[in-house]
Amino acid sequence: MRAARYYGNKDIRIEEIDEPTAGPGxxxxxxxxxxxxxxDLHEYLEGPIFTPPHGHPHPISGEENPVTLGHEMSGTIEALGEGVTDLEVGQKVVVEPYIIHDDVDEKTDPHYNLSPDMNFIGLAGRGGGLSEKIAVERRWVHPIADHVELDEAALIEPLSVGHNAFKASGAKEGDVAFIGGLGPIGLLTAAVLKAYGLTVVATETSSLRREKAVETGVVDHALDPTQVDVVEEVKKLTDGVGADVAFECTSVNVVLDQLVEALKPAGTLVIESIWSKKAELDVHAVVMKQLTITGIIGYAHDHPETIKLVEEGKVDLKPFITGKIGLDGLINEGFDTLINHNETAVKILVSPDL
Known part of the structure; x- marks a missing residue:
């Protein structure tokens, strides 16, 4: 079968590899x-980061580069391994793409996403969604309702990141949230926040993404930082108080500074983006405002609630899909667009059938 294989920095190849089978469980x-x-973009430009470098196999998967990429996936069940009796062939599913040790119980551990050596399917081995088929442990497979379209379902994984961020923030209905960046994670975080009844303000330089956020109703106020003082605008919108919670989704230092400044005293900042470099932080401002700053990685126990939001129509994912391509267009139509023309796209989906 065909798959996108990551060899290293700026080296991804579409290759023929053996088709997987469903082993026990x-x-x-x-x-x-x-x-x-x-x-994936960080791996392509700056990696290996999550992928195991050649000669350094991952301690759980035992794999090293090259590995198959792709962790935001949806599909249908083709076969069930021995012992799997609660799913059916043909059923629509999404994958919670974790690689964790067998002795970590994801049902009882509240933070299995932080367990030792944790990594992700599609980054550290065990196949990936940028291929025709994948064999996954039953515990990471989540069924979805028949009425949910599979293209939208592919966004449930990043939507779960936004859900985890919402939980970490401690936000509640009626709060004002300030989001830095309306890329896919920022937009999907906004969608979760709106579903739970928050007022959402965001800053974003891309006019397409600002328009998309307002059109879809996931943001109440989309601010252009090149045209307005976003901190002053947030304060105006909150009668001078500041935002209750803020979400950093850019890995850009100036945005981090704006979020700290725009938060109210005793507010909470959640950092969602992956930073490939050290950030500078105005610690004095954090101390004097008694802010809480927390980071998140992935999700834990979020998929069921996230799937429910989509199945019940509280989150509409279709508007965020701005491109569909095949494996052969992965670099030129996918990565190049998102790296060099990211103001023109939100989420690009890849199908092995195109």
Whole structure:
């Protein structure tokens, strides 16, 4: 079968590899769609980061580069391995793409996403969604309702990141949230926040993404930082108080500074983006305002609630899909667009069937 294989910095190849089978306790999935994630872009430009360098196999998967990429995936069940009796062939599913040790119980551990040596399917081995098929442990396979389209379902994984950020913020209905950056994670975080009844203000330089945020109703106020003082605008919108919570989704230092400044005293900042370099932080401002700053990685126990939001129509994911391509267009149509023309796109999906 065909798959996108990551060899190293700026070296991704579409190759023929062996087709997987469903081993005991596994589910074989025919991939329908897989999203290109910001993490994939970081690996391409600056990696290896999450992928295990050649000669340094991952301690759980035992794999090293090259590995198959892709962790934002949806598909249908093609086969069930021995012992899997609660799913059906043909059923629509999404994958919670974790690689964790067998002795970590994801049902009882509240932070299995922080367990030792944790990594992701599609980054540290065990197949990936940028391929025709993938075999996944049953515990990471989540069924979805028949009425949910598979292209939209591919966005449930990044939507779960936004859900985890919402939980970490402690935000509640009626609060005002300030989001730095309306890329895919920022937009999907906004969608979660609106579903739970928050007022959402965001800053974003891309006019397309600002328009998309307002058109879809996931943002109440989309600010252009090149035209207005976004901190002053947030304060105006909150009668001078400041935002209750803020979400950093850019890995850009000036945005981090704006979020700190725009938060109210005793507010909370959640850092969602992956930083490939050290950030500078105005610690004095944090101390004097008694801010809480927390980071998140991935999700834990978020997929069921996130899937429910989509199934019940509280979050509409279709407007965020701005491109669909095949594996052969992964670099020129996918990565190049998101790296060099990211103001023109939100989420690009890849299908092995195109």
């Amino acid at each position: 596994q589910v074989l999935i025919k991939v329908a769609w897989c999203g290109i994630c910001g993490t």
